[in-house]
Amino acid sequence: MINKQKTVQNLIAAGLLSTALATTAATASQLRHATGYAPGSMGAEATNNYADALRDISGGTVTGKVFALSLLNWAEMSDGIRDGITDSGTVLFSYFPSTFPVNSMLAELSMVAQLGDVGSEQMGPAYAGALSEYIFLHCPQCLTEFENQNQIFTGIGATSPYWLLCNEPVASLEQIKGKRLRAAGANWSRWAQELGATPVTMSHNDVYEGLSQGVLDCTMMSTPELTLINLMEVTTDITTGVPGGLFAGLAVSNVNKNTWAGLDQQQKESVMRAGASFSADISWLYQMTHDKNMATARASDRITVHEPAADLVEATQNFIRTDSAKIGETYRENHNIEGAPEMVEQFIEILNRWQAKVEGIESQEELAQLYWDEIFSKVDVSSYGQ
The missing domain is CATH 3.40.190.170 (Bacterial extracellular solute-binding protein, family 7)
Known part of the structure; x- marks a missing residue:
């Protein structure tokens, strides 16, 4: 997996590196990244790969230092990012349902993937792609929830079923x-x-x-x-x-908003490209481990x-x-989310499209490129998070 990770990092970085070398070097930034995954775990491996991706994609102008279950635990993560205890971190929505109600609602819809044609080995990559797309490109309420916590969203990961x-x-x-x-x-x-x-x-x-x-x-x-x-x-x-x-309430690397503001445009694009890689890597690792364990x-x-x-x-x-039809109404009533039922319908349509998009994907590299082409590249980093 690590060799594959290096390959995708080199491919993604190629277009950026020539630009970075031809311009005045930006001030290098090292991001402290906190995760609740224990050292040596699959999640920690994906997080270390993310730090490597930051370095390679940015040509060294952005690097990451991973704190695996040492700086913040899962329950402390959102407030820790908000308050600048860490520059970025992996946030599990399930720990903060009242803080991220819209995002939690969308993650709770995951059983609808069972109704589609996608195979079990493709459910995680499909859901991570669909939810990343919906949050980035179709759900201003989702992004507002993060911004209210002084955070910038950079992608979703998902487990196997x-x-x-x-x-x-x-x-x-x-x-x-x-x-x-x-x-x-x-x-x-x-x-x-x-x-x-x-x-x-x-x-x-x-x-x-x-x-x-x-x-x-x-x-x-x-x-x-x-x-x-x-x-x-x-x-x-x-x-x-x-x-x-599956579990898809996994924001892989939310960035402190003040930290984000301190990056130049090239560095922000590097962070987004690394976010696409992180989303693909953790989803792919779950898929590969699912296959091996079965x-x-x-x-x-x-x-x-x-x-x-x-x-x-x-x-x-x-x-x-029956349950998916009720989730939107329940969240509308309990969390005062206007248009929640319509949001559910819109997201399910996007999920159905993503079930077809991931068919034939055979590697983490291909999945990362798909995420970048279809989602992350469409985010205008010059205005995102402003």
């Missing part, structure tokens, strides 16, 4: 009734309740023990967690395709991979159609 990782077979409507399912968000909690299961709120770090001790029957998570938190050791059954959805699970003699029964698929699709 959420499936059932269990300690017993749970692959039909009958089998799911009464089961205790760890839910990472409101949409998955509603799905569990609708199908007769019991949603359980549990921290990410406690899921291993919950499954091993029988406190949980299943967790609804992306399959990279099988290795990220060692769930491969306590999972005996995996049901593919349900509940669906291959391991299928080859295992202690894990059974189930296709969901027809009744579970039908019930899930019916739930998603």
